[in-house]
Amino acid sequence: MLVPGAADASALAALNKQLDAWIEESRGQTGNYGRLPDGKARFDVEPDHTAEAPRLRRIGNPVDISDVYREFLWDGPFPDMAVDLYGPDIRCEYSRINVKAPGSGFKVYFHQDHPFEPHTNPDVVVTLFFLSDMTEENGCLCVVPGSHRERYSHWQDGKFTGTAAPDKQDDFWARAIPVTGTAGDVLLMDTWMLHASRVNQSTGDRRMLICDYAAADSIARGPMKIPTDVGPKIVRGQDTRTVRLCGETLEMPENYTEDTFFILQEEKMAAAE
Ligand SMILES: O=C(O)CCC(=O)C(=O)O
Incomplete structure (x- = not known):
């Protein structure tokens, strides 16, 4: 469901101002940098990133390092949307920012998010907030209607690749x-919707802030792939001692060592193209 105008102009401007500063800072870096709690890089750059043409493509858990992002994702409009979906008790799981710079060759292959962090039940909503306009030209998200009822392995040849069924792309x-x-x-x-995106062929950034919210009684069966210093955090209502189970058999992911799943996907798919 697309909710137009979910944030006011001042919040949007503040989020983008902080992101501008991170992109500026990235000019001084030659590879991935910063640390998440598990030792992976917080800031992921594309292979052709340079000082002149920065290609900062992902920031893991901006809530750890920015009051503006923390307040927006914990106290802003999205937790209430999750309450409307799942009831009063909501946990903010983790967040990330994806940027496609103009002319960026960064694309995302079809995948579902749930197989990255299987939960005891599927009450997990992924909020994808548009920090910039989203167009087909700049590589907007594309979704497969109805695919939330479908299940695909995200393992190939004994390795978790973060890509759903390469032969069905x-x-x-x-x-x-x-x-x-x-x-x-x-x-x-x-959380089960198949989604992907193409490269940015426009002259401006494509910027998206993504955050997962779960019903408090939907519990992750394993570590978050982008762990946070300050969460997961109950952002509405109360934590619970009870867990709600669904009877589905789920494939577990691998706790991969690559900084982001973009690298996993590229390793598998670039070879096939
Ligand atoms: O940025 C995109 O286009 C896709 C993002 C995505 O699927 C993710 O980060 O999980």
Whole structure:
């Protein structure tokens, strides 16, 4: 579901100002940098990142290092949207920012998010907040309607690759629709929805802030792939001693050592293309 104008202009400006500063800072770096609690890099740059043409593509858990992002994701409009979906008790799991610089060759292959962090039940909503306009030209998110009822392995050849069924990617593209919108809109996406995105062929950044919220009684079965210093955190209602189970059999992921799943996907898919 797309919610237009989910944040006011001043919040949007403050989030983008902080992101501008991080992109500026990245000019002084030649590779991934900063540390998440598990030792992986917090800031992930594309292989062709340079000082002149910075290509900072992901920031893991901006809530750990920015009051502006923490207040927005914990106290802003999204926790209440999760309450509307799942009831009063909501946990903020983890967050990340994805940036596609103009002319960036960074694309994302079809995957579902749930297989990265299987939970005891599927009450997990992925909020994808548009920090910039989203167009087909700049590589907006594309989703496969109805795919939240489908299940695909994200393992290939004995390795967790973070990609759903590589041999079905063309079929997924044939069924996919683009989610275009304006800066300030948010897409609420089921944790099982297949999604992907193409490269940015426009002259401006494509910027997206993503955060997962779960019902408090939906418990992750393993570590978060982007661990946070300050969470997971109950952002509405109360924590619970009870856990709600669903009877589904789920494939567990591998706790991969690569800094981001973009690298995992590229390792598998670049070879196949
Ligand atoms: O940034 C995109 O286009 C896709 C993001 C995504 O799927 C993710 O970060 O989990």
